[in-house]
Amino acid sequence: MHANSTFFSSKKTLLAIVGTTVLLTSGFSNAAKTEYPLTIKNCGRDITFNQAPTRVATVGQNSTEILYSLGLADRVVGTSLWFGPVLDAYKAANEKVAVIAQNIPSFEGIVAKKPDLVASQFEWQIGPAGTVASYEQFSELKVPVYTAPADCAKDNEDGGDGVRKGMFDIAMVYQEVADLAKIFDVQDKGEALIASLKARESAAKNKITGMDKNVSAVFWFSSADLQLDPYVAGKFGPAAWIAQTLGVKNVIDSAEEWPTVGWETIAKANPSVIVLGEMSRRRFPADDWKIKKEYLQSDPVTKLIPAVKENHLPAIDVQTMNAGIRTIDGVEKLADALVEYGLAHPQAAH
The missing domain is CATH 3.40.50.1980 (Nitrogenase molybdenum iron protein domain)
Incomplete structure (x- = not known):
């Protein structure tokens, strides 16, 4: 659930991932480089990048923390829709990043940051019935919006939290990591993060x-x-x-x-x-x-x-x-x- 959901507690999650990611990074030194212009399919849309984004605005804590996990905090110019404290590993980096809004931002607040990418966690905010904006509003400004695949796997046409036609799959989260890593040409870090997440998934099941x-x-x-x-x-x-x-x-x-x-x-x-x-x-x-x-x-x-x-x-x-x-x-x-x-x-x- 995400509507008006501010500051949920979180202290320890993913510290293991952070450490494992560092350890595993050297194992993925042969990842292919991104060739621009890059076009990615996202939520039924094509979004194109002529170069790696340098000014990212985020709507949703998960979107923000994925970028931080990929070592991209210096590309983030504004965050919003925080559900709780940032992961401990990224406190220092996060303190240097502007907060557009703790909760749901305004369209104008995002645009004021002059982003060349908006990374969004929920279509409830940016999407067909977005409370912040539609995809078209950002498209008119030539600003691509990347939405978490796990969220647009739902039917979000009526707003709110949406309706799913089938079971959520954690592979959707791995896809989000891989997509963002490719957009920013940091595939090594993306593959390492996915590997560490999969290791935790396997360990959790067992x-x-x-x-x-x-x-x-x-x-x-x-x-x-x-x-x-x-x-x-x-x-x-x-x-x-x-x-x-x-x-x-x-x-x-x-x-x-x-x-x-x-x-x-x-x-x-x-x-x-x-x-x-x-x-x-x-x-x-x-x-x-x-x-x-x-x-x-x-x-x-x-x-x-x-x-x-x-x-x-x-x-x-x-x-x-x-x-x-x-x-x-x-x-x-x-x-x-x-x-x-x-x-x-x-x-x-x-």
């Missing part, structure tokens, strides 16, 4: 063994009001992929990315785990995972859900539940929780 049968989960992002239906992860989004990767059933059957579903419906599904979205945003009381937990344990309907009765209520950073380079961290955190709750066994050390 963290557990002997999963109990019929383990199910629901991912609670927040609620506009505690008396209203909660925003939960749909059946095809990154959170559902996290569950599927570990052999856990997501009990929500909606194809919407973040639908609202009643607690009575959720209770009937008897989830064995309820993941509480952790964030530092305080737009709604339910943004606080502790308030989520208190509600679940006191409400007459929810307190009877198996996950609540057994206190299987892990708090996991909501940034892992959006498509991006942090998603694999969600697999790791949920795997650890399943082991802690006795719902799965850790893989034996060799």
Whole structure:
């Protein structure tokens, strides 16, 4: 979920990636150089670059952090749509970059930075029904917009968080890294980052063994009001992929990315785990995972859900539940929780 989602907490994610990327870079010294002009297919559009961009404006924290991970902080002239603190490894670099807006920027605010590329995480901001602008508005200024492939894999025509027709695939995130690396002619760094992400993905999948049968989960992002239906992860989004990767059933059957579903419906599904979205945003009381937990344990309907009765209520950073380079961290955190709750066994050390 991304609408008005500012400052979610994040401390440690991807520190391993940063180190691994450095170690692996030397292994990819033969990557092909980019030949300009370069045309890339992105979200059903052709975007062309006559040279590597030198002034990039970003809309979305994942887009920003991918560029930082590729060593391109000096090309970023303005950032926006921050969900939480930047990764520790990039704090110093990020302090030197202007912030267009902590949340959703204006079209004018982006244009004022005179970008030669806009890297965007969500079509909700820039796209067919973009709240900031359409692709055409930037095209008229001859400014290409690169949108995260994982987001335009959804139907975003109606705005909001979109609807998926099929399961999110982490390969879409790897494609985003590869595309941006090619645009900037830093393929070595792109291949190293992808290799480190894949290594973490493989390790995360192998963290557990002997999963109990019929383990199910629901991912609670927040609620506009505690008396209203909660925003939960749909059946095809990154959170559902996290569950599927570990052999856990997501009990929500909606194809919407973040639908609202009643607690009575959720209770009937008897989830064995309820993941509480952790964030530092305080737009709604339910943004606080502790308030989520208190509600679940006191409400007459929810307190009877198996996950609540057994206190299987892990708090996991909501940034892992959006498509991006942090998603694999969600697999790791949920795997650890399943082991802690006795719902799965850790893989034996060799």
